[in-house]
Amino acid sequence: MKLTAEQIDQLYLFTRQHYVEYYDLQTELVDHLANAIETEWQQNPKLTFDEVLHKEFRKFGVFGFMDVVESRQTALGKKYNRIVWSHFKGFFTIPKIILTGFLILAVFYFLKEYYTKEIFTATMLFLISSMLTFLFFENRKMKKRKQETGKIWLFEKILSNYGTFPWLMILPIHFFNIIRIDRISNPSDLVLFCMSLFIVSMSLAIFIVLKIIPSKAEAYLKQNYPEYKLENL
The missing domain is CATH 1.20.120 (Four Helix Bundle (Hemerythrin (Met), subunit A))
Structure with missing residues (x-):
């Protein structure tokens, strides 16, 4: 079962509600959650969208997205800095x-x-x-x-x-x-x-x-x- 566009929007809203500020970070989390939800549905198709979402969210631990956001923000920051400096040197x-x-x-x-x-x-x-x-x-x-x-x-x-x-x-x-x-x-x-x-x-x-x-x-x-x-x- 595939997620609908409305459910994808709900995932973006969910990440914002849990203090994920940057849209490029939200997109990475939404992709992860969407894949996890679709995989879970293959095994438990009777579960609702909200049930699977909260089940997946609990896997992030007591701090929610905080740890993964911090690590991904650092990784994306390094990636973006490399892009910036490659353009700087390329000039x-x-x-x-x-x-x-x-x-x-x-x-x-x-x-x-x-x-x-x-x-x-x-x-x-x-x-x-x-x-x-x-x-x-x-x-x-x-x-x-x-x-x-x-x-x-x-x-x-x-x-x-x-x-x-x-x-x-x-x-x-x-x-x-x-x-x-x-x-x-x-x-x-x-x-x-x-x-x-x-x-x-x-x-x-x-x-x-x-x-x-x-x-x-x-x-x-x-x-x-x-x-x-x-x-x-």
């Missing part, structure tokens, strides 16, 4: 490395010609404010999607954590402290090159973390979870 192909070198040189010669403390400070403030603005709208979009669908995705949560990496915030502050930009009026070529390297590196990090990786992740979610694709039509 740095030979042509992009060469382009990055040209960008560093272009910024270096620009600073050498037009450098002022105000220009450098304004550039860093622009990068940081752009990142914060993007994160604000992404978080608002996630909250809106959760309100509309009742679903929140672990993969999206991990990506938002990448976007709020402490180094994205703290590194510019440390750089300012090391360079002491407020005391430099006529920087050497070495200092200008370090500034150029830092500006380009920060720009690339922000672009990859906030643009490239989320787009790859969205493609992954649409491929593996059809519900995600329907939500974003």
